[in-house]
Amino acid sequence: MKYSVPPIGLATCPLLNMIKIHHTLLSAFGPQNWWPADTPEEVLFGTILTQNTSWKNAKNAISALKTAGKLNFEAVSQMGLDELALLVKPARFLNQKAKALKVFADYFGNNYNFSLEKMRGVNYLVVRNELLNLHRIGPETADSMLLYALEKPVFVIDAYTKRIFSRHGFIKKEASYDAIQKFFMDNLPKDVKLYNEFHALIVRTGYLFCKPKPLCDHCPLLNSKIQLHRTQEENFD
Ligand code: SF4
Numbered sequence: 001m002k003y004s005v006p007p008i009g010l011a012t013c014p015l016l017n018m019i020k021i022h023h024t025l026l027s028a029f030g031p032q033n034w035w036p037a038d039t040p041e042e043v044l045f046g047t048i049l050t051q052n053t054s055w056k057n058a059k060n061a062i063s064a065l066k067t068a069g070k071l072n073f074e075a076v077s078q079m080g081l082d083e084l085a086l087l088v089k090p091a092r093f094l095n096q097k098a099k100a101l102k103v104f105a106d107y108f109g110n111n112y113n114f115s116l117e118k119m120r121g122v123n124y125l126v127v128r129n130e131l132l133n134l135h136r137i138g139p140e141t142a143d144s145m146l147l148y149a150l151e152k153p154v155f156v157i158d159a160y161t162k163r164i165f166s167r168h169g170f171i172k173k174e175a176s177y178d179a180i181q182k183f184f185m186d187n188l189p190k191d192v193k194l195y196n197e198f199h200a201l202i203v204r205t206g207y208l209f210c211k212p213k214p215l216c217d218h219c220p221l222l223n224s225k226i227q228l229h230r231t232q233e234e235n236f237d
Helices: 014-029 040-049 055-067 073-078 081-087 094-112 116-120 124-132 139-149 159-167 177-186 192-208
Strands: none
Touching: 014 192, 040 055, 040 094, 040 139, 055 081, 073 094, 081 094, 094 116, 124 139, 139 177, 139 192, 159 177, 159 192
């Protein structure tokens, strides 16, 4: 979908500002091509394995599963927890992650016969509720699964999103996951490609620039002068 981008500094409503931010980041960084995986099923593994660790560690665990021929949930459902924990060790918290993968594999097999097509055919809000009831699947993981594996229009919120958009005055620092997600989804068109790219661009911005001590001077969002009500109350030092 194409959007017309207003001249910088003229947008006054959240929708136009959000689209300007997306456009600015896309111009600065280019397409991010998320999620980095060969298959949608690999995306599901990645969303669990990357919890509380770097993507590099998660990727090493995915490679170990791939090499062992176990990068599918049918295989995981038949494995012992100890065997699985050894394979996912590079992603850290091995026992918790092995259990989360096993619980997900059992759910995926019992409810959808290991078929992503069957899962895609069910209302995504129903699937979201199911996911949120599984071991160690919180809203960020569930929404990443829905957006990046099932291609459903759900905006993913992470710590970078919260930091960047609170620093720019769009949301409160203490806002809940659900409130921030509502803000994004109320102020953007419901578009899977847009949500996919925008979240990836936000992560890139947060990783490179919007650190606890931000590097605003080099950040594309400073130069764009997008509604920068940053922020008497926040101390960046
Ligand atoms: S680094 Fe500065 S300009 Fe960039 S997103 Fe963070 S607060 Fe905004």
